[in-house]
Structures are given as structure tokens and as C-alpha cells.
Amino acid sequence: MATVLASGFSIVTPTTAEAQGLFQRLFNPENHRKQQERKRQEQLRKKAVSVKVAAPRYLNYSPDALKKVSLSPLSEKKTAEVQPTAADAETENAVAVETDVAPAAPAVLTEFDKGRPALKDLALRVLPEVGEALIAYYREHPDFVWIEDNGVTLKAAQLRKSLASSGKYGLVPSDYFVPLPAVSGLDDAARTAAMMRFEMEMSAAALTYVLDATRGRVDPNRISQYHDLPRHEVDLVAALEKLSTTLTVSDELHGHQPQNDHFRKLTAELERLKAEDDSAEQIVIAPGTFLKAGKSSPELKNIVSAISMNGSDALKQAHSETLAAYEGADLYGPELVALVKAFQKEAGLTPDGIVGKNTIKALVGETNAAKIAKVELAMERSRWIPENLGTRKVFINQAAFTATYTAPGEDPLSMRVVVGKKSNQTNFFYDKIEIVEYNPYWGVPYSIIVNEMVPKLARDPSYLDRAGYEVTTPGGRKVSSASVNWYAVAARQQSINVRQYPGRSNALGEVKILFPNRHHIYMHDTPAKNLFNKDVRAYSHGCIRLHDPKGMAAAVLGKSKDYVTSRIAAGQNEQEKVTGDIPVYVAYFTAWPEQDGNGIEFYSDIYDRDRYLLKAIEKTEATRAKARNAG
Numbered sequence: 001m002a003t004v005l006a007s008g009f010s011i012v013t014p015t016t017a018e019a020q021g022l023f024q025r026l027f028n029p030e031n032h033r034k035q036q037e038r039k040r041q042e043q044l045r046k047k048a049v050s051v052k053v054a055a056p057r058y059l060n061y062s063p064d065a066l067k068k069v070s071l072s073p074l075s076e077k078k079t080a081e082v083q084p085t086a087a088d089a090e091t092e093n094a095v096a097v098e099t100d101v102a103p104a105a106p107a108v109l110t111e112f113d114k115g116r117p118a119l120k121d122l123a124l125r126v127l128p129e130v131g132e133a134l135i136a137y138y139r140e141h142p143d144f145v146w147i148e149d150n151g152v153t154l155k156a157a158q159l160r161k162s163l164a165s166s167g168k169y170g171l172v173p174s175d176y177f178v179p180l181p182a183v184s185g186l187d188d189a190a191r192t193a194a195m196m197r198f199e200m201e202m203s204a205a206a207l208t209y210v211l212d213a214t215r216g217r218v219d220p221n222r223i224s225q226y227h228d229l230p231r232h233e234v235d236l237v238a239a240l241e242k243l244s245t246t247l248t249v250s251d252e253l254h255g256h257q258p259q260n261d262h263f264r265k266l267t268a269e270l271e272r273l274k275a276e277d278d279s280a281e282q283i284v285i286a287p288g289t290f291l292k293a294g295k296s297s298p299e300l301k302n303i304v305s306a307i308s309m310n311g312s313d314a315l316k317q318a319h320s321e322t323l324a325a326y327e328g329a330d331l332y333g334p335e336l337v338a339l340v341k342a343f344q345k346e347a348g349l350t351p352d353g354i355v356g357k358n359t360i361k362a363l364v365g366e367t368n369a370a371k372i373a374k375v376e377l378a379m380e381r382s383r384w385i386p387e388n389l390g391t392r393k394v395f396i397n398q399a400a401f402t403a404t405y406t407a408p409g410e411d412p413l414s415m416r417v418v419v420g421k422k423s424n425q426t427n428f429f430y431d432k433i434e435i436v437e438y439n440p441y442w443g444v445p446y447s448i449i450v451n452e453m454v455p456k457l458a459r460d461p462s463y464l465d466r467a468g469y470e471v472t473t474p475g476g477r478k479v480s481s482a483s484v485n486w487y488a489v490a491a492r493q494q495s496i497n498v499r500q501y502p503g504r505s506n507a508l509g510e511v512k513i514l515f516p517n518r519h520h521i522y523m524h525d526t527p528a529k530n531l532f533n534k535d536v537r538a539y540s541h542g543c544i545r546l547h548d549p550k551g552m553a554a555a556v557l558g559k560s561k562d563y564v565t566s567r568i569a570a571g572q573n574e575q576e577k578v579t580g581d582i583p584v585y586v587a588y589f590t591a592w593p594e595q596d597g598n599g600i601e602f603y604s605d606i607y608d609r610d611r612y613l614l615k616a617i618e619k620t621e622a623t624r625a626k627a628r629n630a631g
Contacts, residue, residue: 056225063620066627069131075120118193125627130207133236145244146202158249170376176205210239213256216383218616228429229384265593269600291355293337296330306363374591394584399603401537405555418537418545431515433582440512442500472497525549
């Protein structure tokens with residue numbers, strides 16, 4: 001031993017684990033291989049947890065850009081319109097003498113032709129579509145629309161008046177303002193140039209209005225990835241042709257606004273709100289106030305004042321002693337809790353005594369300014385969807401947590417719905433209903449597999465097998481969830497299908513209604529019935545959970561509810577095709593007409609989409625103002 005140590009070598013005694021590993025490799029290689037595979041799978045599962053699928057997001061809105069469009073292409077006539085030269089005239093006269101045919105009459109220049117030279121150096125800063133339409137229209141119709149005898153026409157005055165009243169449709173009149181031409185003291189050439197500029201600016205203003213009225217000022221798909229709405233195509237040349245020939249400019253212009261019942265009601269509500277006196281007493285409760293029993297808040301005095309102002313006479317009479325005894329203390333005691341619960345019940349809220357966002361809204365309502373803003377945003381959103389919503393349709397308003405089926409000659413079927421959580425927002429889009437499925441499987445979306453199931457599988461590899469899910473390869477072969485490389489699935493290196501068997505615990509309940517779309521959103525039943533009792537119902541992964549799924553299925557199929565119940569009772573997973581054209585609008589409106597009556601209901605902005613739309617409109621207006629100032 002001394003010799004070994006003296007030579008510089010050492011003897012390393014293996015650890016117990018290393019010795020066992022060596023023993024396994026030498027004498028039980030199969031068991032060692034299985035252990036190594038289990039370690040590898042565990043490492044992959046832990047790695048898979050780190051992979052996440054990003055949700056759609058809000059974007060930094062980029063408004064429609066205005067471009068400087070030169071009108072010089074209109075400064076000369078098209079080839080077919082070019083006047084004959086002197087040489088051409090001599091030749092024509094010679095031919096006429098030889099053939100005894102009268103020479104062609106010399107072309108007469110119109111007032112527009114005389115003004116063409118002014119277009120050579122004229123450029124307008126407009127939306128690209130407007131610039132293209134101006135050139136296309138005046139090439140085919142080389143004549144004035146708003147000028148006559150070197151002066152402004154009555155039609156131009158009507159147009160200016162109509163554009164100035166655009167605020168009643170939620171638009172901004174300054175976007176379409178064109179000053180009258182200042183021609184006093186100008187020579188003929190300068191006067192002609194000023195009148196030609198006025199002509200072109202008036203047509204550009206009218207076409208900008210037509211675009212805004214028809215498709216909206218904002219492109220929703222640039223606001224967020226939660227919007228999926230094709231922008232309407234607008235034939236601006238045809239619009240200017242109609243304006244040039246109509247005797248009623250105002251009717252023709254405003255006819256480009258949505259011509260449907262809900263837009264008319266929003267327009268009437270906007271007019272009513274703007275006419276109201278907004279100086280009435282307004283009680284303000286600080287935003288973000290959240291008060292539970294036994295806690296204190298300086299906002300309590302405002303809460304009690306709001307109940308004194310807005311509570312019913314019956315409520316105030318029943319709690320008169322509490323109201324009389326309150327002296328402005330901050331402590332939220334039992335008597336005041338009872339008062340708030342009574343108010344909540346009267347307002348249709350859950351009477352839990354907790355003063356939060358919805359109770360505050362019911363207490364103070366909304367100012368006229370807030371209501372006006374919501375109506376104007378609703379008018380903008382109305383331009384994003386088809387003007388004709390259809391005779392039979394399903395309209396889902398996410399902000400109202402409602403879905404309504406309407407059809408000619410039938411009473412509307414309206415019901416409560418649950419929509420996506422703020423982290424799993426329901427998209428804003430429209431489609432067509434195609435299929436009703438009974439006793440559905442739930443095909444688990446990739447995002448839920450990665451974000452929610454993979455972490456559970458990291459702790460329990462057999463979780464899906466025991467929880468009633470079927471795991472299959474793309475070819476349809478069933479496999480154990482413990483045998484899947486979930487990291488490869490999460491990293492999109494391997495495809496796997498996961499679905500939940502039909503049954504009571506199935507996330508889709510007994511029936512689902514499909515309108516195939518790339519967002520994997522549909523309407524369906526749910527075993528979580530208790531959520532329909534809540535006022536704010538944003539709990540799903542994005543799909544629409546229906547309070548009365550059998551009723552909705554029966555409505556879109558044109559069958560009875562008993563028929564749907566019988567199909568479900570058969571216990572088979574079956575699909576039935578929906579006949580007819582039934583569009584579905586998965587929309588978002590914080591102001592919308594009541595189902596019964598002509599009033600407008602106002603809703604909370606659960607996803608903050610009003611805020612983002614307001615930002616988009618502000619950027620649009622800033623871009624346009626900058627263009628106006630640039631000249």
C-alpha cells in the first residue's frame with residue numbers, strides 16, 4: 001500500500017448508488033435500461049412544463065395612413081379626348097374637299113378642361129383608396145360636381161352641411177371639413193386653381209365619409225389578435241357617381257351608414273344623451289373601491305349617499321333608521337351591510353354585501369359622457385359586421401353575457417352565457433352555424449394540453465388515462481398518456497390527439513353547436529351550472545357555454561326541445577346538420593339595444609376592449625389632424 005501511495009496513485013471507493021448502477025449494468029441490463037428510460041421521461045416531462053402557448057394579445061395600433069396623392073394625371077385629357085392639332089385639321093379639311101364631306105366641328109373646351117392645368121401641381125393628403133377613386137372617377141367623368149359658373153353650387157352647400165352633422169353618427173366633423181375657397185382679389189388663373197382645389201377636396205371629404213360610415217375608421221384586426229373581422233370593400237367610384245347625380249345629397253351620403261334597426265336605435269340614443277343636461281348632481285365612488293363587511297373605507301359615505309339618491313322608496317323606507325343614524329363613519333357595519341344587500345337584490349345583483357365593480361356601477365350609474373362614449377364605440381363596431389345580420393341568426397354579446405336566437409314569426413330565445421376568462425378571451429368574429437352534436441367528445445385544444453395538462457402530467461404521467469381522456473396518435477392508435485413524449489408535443493415536434501369521452505363529467509355537457517372556425521370556438525352545454533347564477537360570467541377557455549343548450553339546439557335545427565332531448569337520451573355520439581343559413585355573431589358591445597323596447601343597455605368593459613378601441617380612434621384622429629395641418 002505504501003508503494004502505491006508513494007507513486008502518486010489513489011484508490012477511489014465507489015458510492016453505494018454508483019455500485020448499484022454498475023451492478024445493474026453488468027448483471028441486470030434490462031432493468032437498468034428501464035430505469036434510464038424512466039429518468040429520461042421524467043426529465044422530458046419537467047422540460048415540457050417550461051413550454052407555454054401564448055394567448056392572443058393586444059397590438060400597438062397602427063392607424064390608416066394618409067398619403068400625398070398627386071392629381072397631375074388629371075391635368076391632361078385621355079388620349080381619346082386629345083384635341084386635334086392644326087395639321088390634323090388641314091388634313092381633315094383636304095379630305096373633306098375631295099370626298100365632299102363636311103369637316104368635323106372643332107372640339108369645345110369645358111370649364112373643367114380649362115381648369116385642368118391647375119391639377120398639374122395639386123396634391124391632396126388622403127387615404128390611398130380615396131386618392132385612387134378621385135383619379136378613376138374624374139378620368140371617366142371630367143366635369144365639376146361641386147362647382148358651376150366658377151362658383152360653389154347649392155349641392156356643395158348641402159354636402160358641407162351633411163358632413164358637419166356627422167357627429168350624430170359618432171364620427172368627427174373636422175375629418176370632413178372643407179373651407180370655402182377664398183377667391184376675393186385673385187386673378188383668373190388663381191381663382192380657377194382655388195375652385196379646382198375646392199372641387200377635389202369636397203369629393204375627397206365625401207369619399208372619406210363614405211369609407212368611415214361603411215367600414216369604420218378603425219381596422220379591428222390591428223387592435224388585437226382577438227378580433228377576426230374582414231374589412232368591408234367599398235366602391236368609392238360608384239359612390240361618387242351617385243353623389244354627382246342625386247338631388248338629395250344628405251340622404252345619399254347618410255345612406256352609407258348601417259341601415260338596420262340596432263344602428264337606428266343607437267343613433268337615437270346618442271341624440272338623446274347629447275341633448276340631456278349633464279350638469280345634474282353626480283356621486284362619485286373612487287375606482288377600484290372594494291369593501292367587505294367589517295372593513296373600513298372613506299368611500300362608505302359616498303356609497304350610502306348613492307343608495308339614498310338611487311334606491312327605491314320602498315328600500316329607503318325599510319332601512320330608514322339605518323340611513324338616519326349614519327353619520328359618515330368609515331366602518332362597514334352589519335346595518336349598512338344589510339342596506340347594501342337590499343340594494344343589490346333590487347338591482348338584480350348577487351346580494352352578498354360586497355361592494356365591488358358591479359355594485360358601484362349600479363350605485364352611481366354612468367355619466368352621460370361615459371354613456372356617449374359607449375354608444376359611439378358601439379356604432380363604430382356596428383360598421384365592422386354585416387349591415388344585414390340575417391333573418392334567422394344567433395347574436396352573442398360577450399359584454400352582456402347573453403346569446404339570442406331570432407327568426408321571423410318567432411319569439412326571440414335569449415339566455416345567459418359564460419364566455420372566456422380575461423386570460424382566455426372569446427374572439428370577436430362571425431360565422432355560420434353548421435352542426436349540432438349530441439353527447440360530444442371534447443377534443444382538447446393544443447393550448448390547453450400544453451398550458452394546463454402538461455404540468456399535471458409532469459407530476460402524474462397516467463393522469464389522462466385515469467381522468468377519462470383518450471390519447472391517440474395522428475393515425476388513430478390509442479396510447480397511454482405515460483408513454484407520450486410531452487415535451488415533443490409541447491414543442492410541436494410530435495402530434496398527439498387528446499379527447500374526453502362523452503358523459504356527465506365531459507366539459508361540453510350533452511350537446512354542442514358548431515360553426516367551424518380557426519379559433520375553435522363553439523356553443524355548448526356545461527356541467528358547471530352554478531356559474532350561470534353569477535353576474536359576471538367570464539370563466540371559460542373561450543367557448544360559449546349556454547344556460548339552455550337544448551333550447552338553442554332545437555331553435556337552430558327547427559325542431560322541438562323534446563326532439564333534442566330524445567337524441568341525447570339515446571346516448572350515442574352523433575351529429576346532425578343544420579339546414580338553412582343561420583349566421584352567428586360572437587360580438588362585443590358595451591352598449592346595445594334592449595331585447596324588448598327601444599332603450600339601450602350599458603355593460604361593463606370586461607376585457608378592456610373599449611379602452612383599446614378608444615386608443616385606436618385617438619391615434620386615427622391624431623394622424624388625420626397632422627395631415628390637415630400639413631396641408
